[in-house]
Amino acid sequence: MAKEVIAQAATGLAAPSQLPTGIDPDDAFSVCVQFGAYTAKLDNGSCVDVARKCEEWIVDYKQCTLESLEKDFAARVKWGSCQSLVVSGYDTCSGEETKLMDNMDLAHALYVRKNEKKLFLFVDIEDKPSPLVVNSSCVSEDNDVVMDSVAATRQGDGQDSSCQQSIDCGSVEIASIAPQQEPQHVIDWETLEIAPILEQQIGSSMPVMEEDEMYAFLGLMTEDERVEQARVEAEKVRVEAEKGKVEAEK
Numbered sequence: 001m002a003k004e005v006i007a008q009a010a011t012g013l014a015a016p017s018q019l020p021t022g023i024d025p026d027d028a029f030s031v032c033v034q035f036g037a038y039t040a041k042l043d044n045g046s047c048v049d050v051a052r053k054c055e056e057w058i059v060d061y062k063q064c065t066l067e068s069l070e071k072d073f074a075a076r077v078k079w080g081s082c083q084s085l086v087v088s089g090y091d092t093c094s095g096e097e098t099k100l101m102d103n104m105d106l107a108h109a110l111y112v113r114k115n116e117k118k119l120f121l122f123v124d125i126e127d128k129p130s131p132l133v134v135n136s137s138c139v140s141e142d143n144d145v146v147m148d149s150v151a152a153t154r155q156g157d158g159q160d161s162s163c164q165q166s167i168d169c170g171s172v173e174i175a176s177i178a179p180q181q182e183p184q185h186v187i188d189w190e191t192l193e194i195a196p197i198l199e200q201q202i203g204s205s206m207p208v209m210e211e212d213e214m215y216a217f218l219g220l221m222t223e224d225e226r227v228e229q230a231r232v233e234a235e236k237v238r239v240e241a242e243k244g245k246v247e248a249e250k
Contacts, residue, residue, distance in 0.1 A: 020058055029061035029110060030118040033073070034090075038125040050077060050125075061110045061117075065103050069121075079081045090120040097122060151226040 019028055037052040055076050059068070070085060079085070088097045089109040099120075100106050113119050215221050 012071065014198060023060045027060045027062050028058050028117065029064065029065075029113075030056060031057045031059050031069070031072075031121065032118060033076075033121045033123055035073075036122065036124045038079075038083075040069060040078050040108055040125070041082055041127070042078065043080050048078070061114075064106065064110065066106055069106075073123060077125070082128055083125050084128050086124045088122045088124075090122055132205050 019025060033056070035050070035052060038050055039052050040048040042048065057072065059072070066087065067207070073085065087100045089100055089105075090097055095162045098105070098109070100109060138247060197243065212221075
């Protein structure tokens with residue numbers, strides 16, 4: 001409710017009578033900002049209570065960013081490096097607030113107000129979260145305790161596993177291995193079929209193979225030739241050996 005009352009008061013502020021240098025009138029946008037009450041924690045160690053107030057000025061909406069607005073804020077209010085800004089857009093019709101997280105949010109807020117060419121903002125200055133300070137010596141001691149616990153657990157597991165792996169050989173029974181059975185090939189005479197003799201083969205004379213042809217067909221002739229060649233080679237070696245012996249005796 002307080003913000004709504006202040007927003008209504010901000011609408012009554014007189015707009016700047018003159019445009020800043022370098023801003024095209026078609027690109028001019030009025031920015032009405034309400035700064036909430038806060039305590040400025042300056043970097044020199046001092047603290048200053050700042051009352052709530054409203055400010056209005058003209059910006060070039062084509063060049064307007066959160067960074068440029070922050071410079072405009074710094075020209076009107078002060079805050080310390082341990083504090084940060086929270087900027088929210090205010091819709092006078094619905095009464096809703098929307099945080100402006102980045103320049104895309106700001107561009108959207110400017111676009112929806114392009115007919116009025118007036119943007120309402122709420123700016124709150126808050127303390128930054130305190131950094132978490134960790135004592136490295138405590139962390140080191142905690143890590144040592146954890147590692148010792150893990151080592152003890154692993155050692156206990158090793159002892160348990162060694163106990164579990166001990167086997168009572170006297171109580172072990174070895175299952176007998178069944179002898180491998182040779183497959184038996186049984187002829188089923190009931191299903192045995194004899195190929196019939198063709199009609200054109202009945203009464204015809206069957207060719208008879210000569211003995212020499214059969215001998216060659218079975219490869220016996222080739223075997224005889226191989227044996228004969230080996231005998232001839234052996235005979236040559238024997239003759240050469242005898243000649244050498246005779247010459248040696250001379």
